[in-house]
Amino acid sequence: MDDSFEVFGERGGKTINDPIHGHYTLPDYAFQMIDTPQFQRLRDLKQLGTSYYVFPGAVHHRFEHCLGVARLANKMISQIRHKQPELQVTDREEKLVTLAGLCHDLGHGPFSHAFEEWLLMYKGIKWHHEDMSKTMLSHMIDENQIDMEQEDINFLKQLITGKERESTREKQFLFDIVANMRNSIDVDKFDYLARDCLFSGIKSSYDWARLVHHCRVIEDEICFNAKEVYNIYEMFHTRYSMHKRVYTHRVVKSIEFMISDALTLADPYLNISSAIEDPAEFTLLSDSILKTIETSKDPNLKESRDIISKIRKRQLYGSAGEVLVPPNQHEDITSVRVEDIIQHDSSLQPNDVIVDHVVMNYAMRDKNPVNHTHFFSKYNPNQKFLMQKEEVSLLIPNQFRESYVRIFVRDEKKVREETKGLVHGRQRLAAQRAFNKYLESRNCNPSPLRMMPDPVTKGREGVIHQRQLHF
Structure with missing residues (x-):
């Protein structure tokens, strides 16, 4: 005890x-x-x-x-x-x-x-x-x-x-x-x-x-x-x-962006953001705000309710690709904006695309926090000292920060083609191609784990193969 x-x-x-x-x-x-x-x-x-x-x-x-x-x-x-x-x-x-x-x-x-x-x-x-x-x-x-x-x-x-x-x-x-x-x-x-x-x-x-x-x-x-x-x-x-x-799971972030859009559409009518200026109002603000919107009959909240309904039906914003940013391009790639992406495809509008900047580290930006930590030995418990990572293990990383840029599409109109099992989100594919072109202009390669293949590709024998794409 x-x-x-x-x-x-x-x-x-x-x-x-x-x-x-x-x-x-x-x-x-x-x-x-x-x-x-x-x-x-x-x-x-x-x-x-x-x-x-x-x-x-x-x-x-x-x-x-x-x-x-x-x-x-x-x-x-x-x-x-x-x-x-x-x-x-x-x-x-x-x-x-x-x-x-x-x-x-x-x-x-x-x-x-x-x-x-x-x-x-x-x-x-x-x-x-x-x-x-x-x-x-x-x-x-x-x-x-x-x-x-x-x-x-x-x-x-x-x-x-x-x-x-x-x-x-x-x-x-x-x-x-x-x-x-x-x-x-x-x-x-x-x-x-x-x-x-x-x-x-x-x-x-x-x-x-x-x-x-x-x-x-x-x-x-x-x-x-x-x-x-x-x-x-x-x-x-x-x-x-x-x-x-x-x-920062990509589906977690997708739903996060959908809730953010729902709050944005509801804010002019529910004054959600103004609660931060009044602690009494803030006391009443919680995750239940979604239920407040969802159960409201106010016609002004219809667009917000529709987004929440899509979350319930799992009709989520689609992931259109991501890139692990090379350390030497951190400042360049992580500053990408929506305008930098959509300029590579005229079919995309600013509201179609979301750019998500993800930074992961060991809690001290690009630094090793253990370098700022003092230790003691049982043989001399009143003397503090630092320990270099090379004294601990040769497998401890040299980099302590990594950055991703992800692209999501709202795809609100659900523009899709359905032919013989082929499901193709046009907006999503357009965003992916635009993102790839942007990365090519920066000599950077997208992650193959998040690449959506083109729905129609040629096999080795020249035969057209169709791929089922999962949203």
């Missing part, structure tokens, strides 16, 4: 049974925030947004994730406090770190990160859920008359974002626990990777529990036992793998 569980047994609190962490207890002060409309809203936000439409087991929500992060944040700070009493961690610091883990995702919108992309792509609004989490935190405290000093509220907001750490006199290692801007190793990542892997059915080999257990503070920084260095690489590889296989 861990120390935090025993301590909470003495102080009170409530016990939670969780598929990731088993039985654990959160203190009473956490439930002052959990039992509010602002936090309970997280029950209506799926953790993986549109991934649920492809991975039907991914039914978990931001609510249980935030509880799990609070549990891990408390476990880590309690362990540090117990093992290193010289750090003089206070009850206040333990409480605020725990609450930072609990409240770090208060600001997520419908369908999680897809909402942020919608605001940027369709409304031109640069909006981040971390900033909204700070707004929602203040609103929650005021509306529910939670007794907190303003100084503590300000520090709690800093712990949630992980920013402004240099401008405070608080202990710096406290910022490494929930939102670690130093190397991105934090309890938020520990929980969401374990939870997302479990519910999406993806196997993971890294062990987050060892990272929580084998850490200590050296020179105001959380460091890890050197024997866990490969485990940390496995964690970042798991994150990359989840982005590649789940979060």
